[in-house]
Amino acid sequence: MSDTEVRITTPPDVCGMGHRMKRKEDPRFIQGAGKFVDDIKLPGMLYLDIVRSPHAHAKILNIDASEALALPGVLAVITGKDLQAAGNLHWMPTLMSDTQMVLPIEKVVYYAQEVCAIVATTRYIAADAIELVKVDYEPLPPVMDPFEALKDKVIVRDDKEKKTNHVWHWEAGNKDATDEVFARSSKTIQQKMYIPRIHVSSIETCGMVASWDKINEHMTIYMTSQAPHAHRTVISLVSGIPENKIRVISPDIGGGFGGKVPVYPGYVCTIVASLVTGKPVKWIEDRSENLQADSFARDYHIDAQMSADENGNITGLRVKTLADDGAADAAANPSKFPAGLYSIGTGSYNMEAAHFEVDAAYTTKPPGGVAYRCSFRVTEAVHMIERMTDIMAHDLGEDPAAFRLKNFIRKEQFPYHSPTGWEYDSGDYHRALLLAMEMIGYEDLRKEQAEKRARGELMGIGISSFTEVVGAGPSKDFDILGIKMFDSCEIRVHPTGSALVRIGVQTQGQGHETTFAQIVAEELGLPASSIKVEHGDTDTAPYGLGTYASRSTPTAGAAAAMAARKIREKAKKIAAYLLEANEEDLEWDVNKFVVKGSPNRSKTIQEIAFAAYTNHPQGMEAGMEAVNYYDPPNLTFPFGSYICVVDIDKGTGEIKVRRFVAVDDCGNIINPLIVEGQIHGGLTMGLAPALFEEIVYDENGQNLSGTFMDYLLPTSMETPKWEVGKTVTPSPHHPIGAKGVGESPTVGAPPAIANAVVDALWHLGVRHLEIPITPQKVWKILRENGIDE
Template identity: 60%
Template structure:
């Protein structure tokens, strides 16, 4: 007879065999990828495919006087050259943006930015298409260029968007100037002013968050294939949101949504860049509809960096009011946002500045006010969430920087000032003064764990000793709160579609299963982790669960993968759909064992009759019965779908610490240590979580230490190849140390919160904090990114810190 100990061991073995939640299951995606068998968009080959290439403007602001296609059309192998004039009869020369504005598909009489799409060439292969692009003659009349957003609202500023000049609203409320896009305010302005008037201490800091580009290694592209016989349009596309693309393509093209099939195949990284719809996609689709053959458009790196969606470009001013002990009484944040030539900011419709109002961070702040003005300039359009949730990166940056500025002003340690202002564990759920309900958190524990792990006291001592010797060492500390999992449909939608997500699970008669989701992986490992969720919920080994995403003909409608929403929303849908199946399976099991449903309990992979050892039915047995022997009145089959509308966002958090040594003569920053503790609630696959954290940290490092997209006075983008635009290599990248705590989300079915973006959001201010901390004794309160050696040296030189004795 089995002893209790044997039974426990058997249970553990049974559970391990499932490879469910909590195990570091190896990725199902990998065997294909390591053998070169991935299918990315450029790998899609359809018979008879033609190639599209774009004629782009060399000017940032100019009137188009004429376009001559003759020479291009005369080149053998060229099928068509299309301009705005050709798209006008189809009403496709402009397209709507996600932010309620419009964007030119092909320049309509004017160009508003360098590299703007002016004409599309369709040819037999990509070489001929590129040759033909050079043969299209465009005559421009240059216009005055607006590059500096601070001058956008001047009375004599050149008016950029003549198409919108008379509109008093370009999608996001009233505006006060033809170059003004929106004003957005949150919070109680009056009460905030009062708090500042009455405060013992106030601090103010201006900071610029540079324009940066997510730049995944795969650029954007698509293959559009319109079948003239049956009227069906297939589009293979680099999209993080294929279902939304289907809706938009149907609305734009007039092809019924049922005849549009969007496929996001393997995607070579997205990081927010592949959420929007770009002119190149639309031109390829139009060309395919017109010509009746498949058309492939794949941009090159320069096109990618010059025209597709970037992030940030926020000129921010932060202000804190506090008492002498550093307890915060009020926060003000004022932002000038440069959105470029078109407002193609990607965010839920009702949030012109995304989730910037999460800027009270991890702190108990009684009152705050946020003011944001968005303006047009002659630069590429954008404002996407580069590995973050809609401007949360900017929010975390401003509050974390301000905490340090306040600490320095008051002479309080940077860890201590955070501890004094943290929302306390017993205060959760905590409603912030700007309207967010932080679902859960334990900030003190996370901070303490990190300080102990790195010997914070010892580091501060070492820093003091080094300073005495004239050496520069800095300790950056950040205690961030993220907001992810957009989001509740009551306040989150994309073009009117609520931001739910979905899962559809089907258990086959022999007990294996297939599941399809509305999200789409771009490297996050969904094939692996979604199967783990189902394995734990249904007792089916994850190896026997097939996960599919990205084909709108088969997957249920979902809003896609960005803003760390796959686990919080898609993962929740998966768990709920699985539970629906388990509920039905329980009824079938009770029927099979001829007992009441109340007498049946779930145990890892089977149903047992309570108190009757040995009387049980495995999920496999139940699955078989679901197709031949179900209780009377029940329909056959074992499947479920769930469209999950989250009741709240989730709020992952963490404590990051960075130690740097700066060479005061060269400005070279050595990142000696980076310690990242993340709390993403329940951990589904620790191996994948750690990988996501490494990657997020590296992208944070890239932004903080080198990425920027500078423009000269004529609107020329300086730095749109990998020669100039910083992507860290193996050599620059520091070693990452990771750690975690677990504070489950109370409202998520699994307690999971999402993780991939926290390291990006949290690390960027941490690098800046470390550099500023190294210079804090020189009365430096802030230094703008990027912290490349030249810029750090400039700061040192201005301070006279680089003088040799």
């Protein structure tokens, strides 16, 4: 089934799937005409700024905003008490059905927490005013370690009935079967690892313009939203404004990566500010606020065990994990999956049994657990399994590539039922790894490494052969706040043959305006250039759950194909009428229906569209429109194999990524140019937490990495020249055989890099290094082993 070639069935003028079409959205961005939230300017607009807590945990004794209010240009101060008076708006639900403070009344529970909001006539006056607000705090002990938190000495969420920092317990797989497998396996290994708290840091921060129209009682909201419909529903539930009186517009979004899925206190304050003042109000986060208060991911403390038999076959996996949720479980996982899809952690390997246990704890950190370009905790799972596999291979004295090839799920095993209950749709793991090995020259690199090691030089080769799980999801299992995770597409073909496509997902740079046009072009034969794709306006787009977790192509992409097929069905009827033929005598050829055996008798989709409005059969509804709400039968399982080569400076511990080859398989490819871009970007967001990024708190709970001076996004200088390859193994259940790709490389890259560094140091007794693997961590090992330049 698998191939290394992209399937193309349409000519370039139609530009359906597989064509390297230049993006339709680009002209506005390259000319500075993109419209982002901060570019929205409404008449009479006011500005909101936020006073934030200097403590991680403290009682609020008093808030005195009188001086701020006296400043000319300041119109309002909003505190928790004001929100309470406005209808208990001081608390809001999180997407995980937990609760989170909008503005506090009793106490703050994280550093940089929103304490009160100021509304002023200009951004500058608002900034001056927040300096004038005096807040009296009585510091409480911070709770920064989740293991300590579970001892319940200091309760973070004393607003709750149960006085405990334990949030939930969750299990997957079969404990007894796993225990039994471990008991009879000849080899077991154990490794603890910490996947640190990181931050998505899209270059555009979060922001909103809320505009309350008092006369019509209508709220228009422009916001940095990856899920505008879901946000409309949440806003309606929280504010009590009927959903038909709320219009959420997600304009151009400057990167999301999961950080623009949750609802943050600043949004709610902005909406309230507009309700209170009757004016449009803008709130745009500063970068330091963004880095200190929201959009955090990961923070998983993992204790993993793996077993193998005497032949070096992996037999079982046992994983215990503690999730540091911060002060609220504000992740955006599907309801039934508090640890997301973490149980995908058996990865690409055939094994008999596995068992996962995850507990979550509250700490006095900002709410965590949003994605970082990652499908619901898959990154944590993949890091764990790929590190464990590498340790096992090294321990058994086997080459990590050979060990993987031996233990991979074989392609004839698909659909594969994993020990934790997943049904992998399709895969050919051997082919992907063999291709990556060929591309990078694996055998030669191993020789080079041996020679260098003999000379005392440090070089490492790391592999990661990941399995992703994306496309949430089948509605029987997947919902967010009860809303099923289908997605949608509406197509209107106009009389003159151009079309409007509206989708329920929301691009943040993924290129939906191009790829969805290509999907519809593939199905209907209309040139992609004549198809306009719209999204992000809840007044016009069909309801959808938005874009995150690589779900757009698997869900809305399928909806687009299905809606197009509905149109094609109708077109066939019209063609039969126009050609005076039986439907069953017609066949579809790229963009027209042809009478079988009479190639001259045909009607193009454009001719049919015109007829749909001018000359349709009696008894048939006019027009050419269709809607589809696609509920996928299963998730999709993209995969790939990555190989990384690092060189280590013995003097300083500095790590240089010399080469990185990534072979990805995301099923059928809609646009190879865009897929390459997604892979490059995803790899860079895999490099970042592997070597650079970490949110660090001091013992008082203060965020020490709250600016781009200390939260280290890779620049063009740190980022290697990525080398990408592909195999194509279509998803059997997806209408166009596609799987989704945006997050695969972020998921797959970190363990490839970590494995490479550990590989370089394995002979020194190094089994594991925590990410980010900084030069200092390597330096320490070198010196402990007497290695110097």
